[in-house]
Amino acid sequence: xxxxxxxxxxxxxxxxxxxxxxxxxxxxxxxxxxxxxxxxxxxxxxxxxxxxxxxxxxxxxxxxxxxxxxxxxxxxxxxxxxxxxxxxxxxxxxxxxxxxxxxxxxxxxxxxxxxxxxxxxxxxxxxxxxxxxxxxxxxxxxxxxxxxxxxxxxxxxxxxxxxxxxxxxxxxxxxxxxxxxxxxxxxxxxxxxxxxxxxxxxxxxxxxxxxxxxxxxxxxxxxxxxxxxxxxxxxxxxxxxxxxxxxxxxxxxxxxxxxxxxxxxxxxxxxxxxxxxxxxxxxxxxxxxxxxxxxxxxxxxxxxxxxxxxxxxxxxxxxxxxxxxxxxxxxxxxxxxxxxxxxxxxxxxxxxxxxxxxxxxxxxxxxxxxxxxxxxxxxxxxxxxxxxxxxxxxxxxxxxxxxxxxxxxxxxxxxxxxxxxxxxxxxxxxxxxxxxxxxxxxxxxxxxxxxxxxxxxxxxxxxxxxxxxxxxxxxxxxxxxxxxxxxxxxxxxxxxxxxxxxxxxxxxxxxxxxxxxxxxxxxxxxxxxxxxxxxxxxxxx
Numbered sequence: 001x002x003x004x005x006x007x008x009x010x011x012x013x014x015x016x017x018x019x020x021x022x023x024x025x026x027x028x029x030x031x032x033x034x035x036x037x038x039x040x041x042x043x044x045x046x047x048x049x050x051x052x053x054x055x056x057x058x059x060x061x062x063x064x065x066x067x068x069x070x071x072x073x074x075x076x077x078x079x080x081x082x083x084x085x086x087x088x089x090x091x092x093x094x095x096x097x098x099x100x101x102x103x104x105x106x107x108x109x110x111x112x113x114x115x116x117x118x119x120x121x122x123x124x125x126x127x128x129x130x131x132x133x134x135x136x137x138x139x140x141x142x143x144x145x146x147x148x149x150x151x152x153x154x155x156x157x158x159x160x161x162x163x164x165x166x167x168x169x170x171x172x173x174x175x176x177x178x179x180x181x182x183x184x185x186x187x188x189x190x191x192x193x194x195x196x197x198x199x200x201x202x203x204x205x206x207x208x209x210x211x212x213x214x215x216x217x218x219x220x221x222x223x224x225x226x227x228x229x230x231x232x233x234x235x236x237x238x239x240x241x242x243x244x245x246x247x248x249x250x251x252x253x254x255x256x257x258x259x260x261x262x263x264x265x266x267x268x269x270x271x272x273x274x275x276x277x278x279x280x281x282x283x284x285x286x287x288x289x290x291x292x293x294x295x296x297x298x299x300x301x302x303x304x305x306x307x308x309x310x311x312x313x314x315x316x317x318x319x320x321x322x323x324x325x326x327x328x329x330x331x332x333x334x335x336x337x338x339x340x341x342x343x344x345x346x347x348x349x350x351x352x353x354x355x356x357x358x359x360x361x362x363x364x365x366x367x368x369x370x371x372x373x374x375x376x377x378x379x380x381x382x383x384x385x386x387x388x389x390x391x392x393x394x395x396x397x398x399x400x401x402x403x404x405x406x407x408x409x410x411x412x413x414x415x416x417x418x419x420x421x422x423x424x425x426x427x428x429x430x431x432x433x434x435x436x437x438x439x440x441x442x443x444x445x446x447x448x449x450x451x452x453x454x455x456x457x458x459x460x461x462x463x464x465x466x467x468x469x470x471x472x473x474x475x476x477x478x479x480x481x482x483x484x485x486x487x488x489x490x491x492x493x494x495x496x497x498x499x500x501x502x503x504x505x506x507x508x509x510x511x512x513x514x515x516x517x518x519x520x521x522x523x524x525x526x527x528x529x530x531x532x533x534x535x536x537x538x539x540x541x
Contacts, residue, residue, distance in 0.1 A: 023384035030136035030383060040123045040139055043387075047143050048109075048116035050394050055108035055153045057401035061409045061522035063423045067156035068107045069452035072097060073464050073475060076455070080244035083471040084255045087241075088164070088196040089157040102456065111155040115148045118162035118364065125166060126368050128173045129332055131323035134371050134378050137290070140386045141367035144286040144393065147360050151282070157198040161361035164194040165204050169335065169365065172208045173328055176215075179224030187226065188233025195238060199252065200358060207338035211331050248474070255471035260353040271354045272347045279359035283366055289393075290367070293386035294378070315382075321374035329372040336365040406523055419527035421518035422450065426457035428516060429487050432536065433460075436512075439539075443476050443486035445507075447496065450489050450532075462487070467503040478507065485539035492531045504535045511535035 029035040063069075074082045075094025081087050093110070100106040119139050126135035142148050152159060171190040175183035194201040212221055221227060245252070294315040339362045347354040371378070397404075409419060433441040441460040444451050451464035463476035465486065488508050490500035504511070514534040520527040 019384065023381045026383050026387065027133060027380035031132045036132050036136065040120055040136065043139065044116040044119040047119065048112035050398060051149050052105070052109045052112045054398050054401045055112070056105045058405050059104065059108070059153065060405050061520065061527065062418055063453055064104055064107045064456060065154040066449050066452055067154050069456040070448065071156055072102070073452050073455040074473065076461055076463065077475050079474055080241050081248065081252060083251050083473045085157050085198055085252060086196045088193065089160050092160060093155065107155060108153060111152050111159060114155060114159055114163055115152050118166055119143060119148070121163065121166040121170060122364060122368070125170045125173065128177070129325050129328045129368060129372050133380070133383060134323055137378060137383055137386060138367045138371050140390050141286045141290050142364065143390055144289050145367070146282050146285055151360070158357050158360045160197050161194070161201060162364060164197045165201055165361050166364060168194050168204060168208065173331060175226040175230060176212070176221050176331060177328070179221055179226045181225045181229050184226035184229030185233050187230035189237060191230065191234040192237035196241060200361070203339055203343055203362065207335045207342065210338050211334040214334055215330060217327060251471040265351055268347060268351045268354070272344045275347070275354040275356050275359060276344055278356040279363060283363060286367060287370065289389050290386060293382050293389055296385045315377055316375050317377050318375055323378070324372050324374045326374065332365055332369050332372060336369045406525070409522055409525055409527065413525065414528045417449070419520060420530045421520040421527065422453040423457040424518045424520065425516060425532060426454045429454065429534065430458045430460055433487060436536065437485065437539065441487065442484040443481040444489065445481060445486050446489040447491070447494065447500070450491055454489070468499070482537070483540045486537050488535035488537065490533040492533060501533070508535040508537040511537040
């Protein structure tokens with residue numbers, strides 16, 4: 001009987017020994033200058049690859065998101081702006097799809113590659129604030145943040161900010177420390193790159209400016225050439241885009257005012273509350289899982305039953321902490337506090353339509369802000385715990401992802417915006433155009449929700465033209481559409497159908513009219529059947 005009892009004890013001891021060795025290797029690798037870099041690169045690459053597979057499974061019953069198709073469309077023609085936003089997201093998409101095929105999986109790979117780069121840049125930021133062990137802990141926390149996995153499925157300017165904004169913060173910390181002309185030059189270029197992503201980055205740039213003014217060492221920084229070189233460099237780098245803005249009558253600003261302006265203060269307050277609640281809920285995941293990693297102990301029995309809080313307090317201790325750069329940590333705390341409080345307050349004051357997605361780019365510093373608290377004591381084993389949690393969560397979602405996709409479709413089988421077969425429509429219309437004119441389909445006319453998917457899914461990648469849109473992307477024009485011919489599409493499930501019909505009646509007088517119905521089947525389950533009004537306008541003779 002005693003031999004039977006000894007065996008489990010030996011197995012447990014052997015498993016504990018393996019865990020200790022793995023934890024020691026991980027902590028040593030994270031703390032080593034050369035090995036730490038490769039550890040982060042390997043982790044970011046593994047995260048990107050695994051989550052690309054997960055997203056391919058999760059989205060198998062859907063076409064790509066409209067934002068992704070829009071970025072692809074922008075990338076077909078490099079410009080200094082695209083009506084709604086500055087051009088960087090389109091440029092990156094254009095380069096990406098020169099290398100990778102135009103396929104759904106490649107869009108998810110692009111999103112995850114973007115986030116993988118963001119993880120690596122955040123590690124570089126963390127190295128200026130905390131020791132190497134804590135810096136790697138921050139990276140894994142970010143990988144558990146839903147923005148860097150589930151919510152990161154759609155590549156768009158919001159997601160690209162998770163590369164450009166960390167670059168601005170990194171350049172600022174470097175300039176604040178070195179206070180040199182060269183550091184100021186890099187800060188200015190990083191700021192311009194961020195502004196070329198989305199004007200929303202002004203919130204982060206403003207927060208960095210406030211941090212520079214509030215910090216106790218502000219005079220050292222402000223008396224150096226770094227901030228002034230940065231400002232001059234940013235302005236100089238933005239001149240081509242500013243000229244473009246003037247040439248197009250500042251249409252991106254018109255777009256922001258038209259789409260996000262509100263007249264109801266009550267509605268604005270409700271949206272702000274939703275924004276705050278949504279982003280707090282997303283942050284809860286990495287914070288809670290990090291707390292588990294810190295509190296996790298193999299000897300739970302050692303924790304007094306009457307002191308359950310000891311699990312949480314064991315990771316905290318007052319006193320000096322050589323693992324934290326207090327000056328740079330203060331910069332991070334100020335920046336994160338300003339971007340957490342400023343936008344909701346601005347939304348209330350200026351009665352703005354606050355989208356929850358606007359928080360995507362603003363909270364990447366939260367894990368670092370928490371890990372940089374000097375009283376936190378990060379043991380070596382905590383690194384192993386949080387990596388084990390990340391791996392368990394990722395592999396569990398990978399295994400469950402096909403079933404999650406089927407369950408989501410079963411619960412919402414008639415979701416036209418989600419499960420409508422736009423890719424099938426694009427292929428049918430391409431064949432229809434080729435059969436009639438034996439030439440490339442050059443222009444598609446319709447709402448953004450239908451035009452951009454046609455651009456993505458048709459082998460001809462026709463340029464999208466959105467009737468009646470004041471903030472035109474500039475990819476084509478009505479005159480070019482009539483000269484080259486176009487296919488106009490009206491969605492019969494869209495409330496804007498009368499407006500679409502009226503535009504087609506006025507601008508596609510000689511068009512051939514068709515009615516096409518598309519429907520997707522996923523694992524034998526039908527999606528919504530959508531009827532489309534199609535107008536095939538021939539090229540001008």
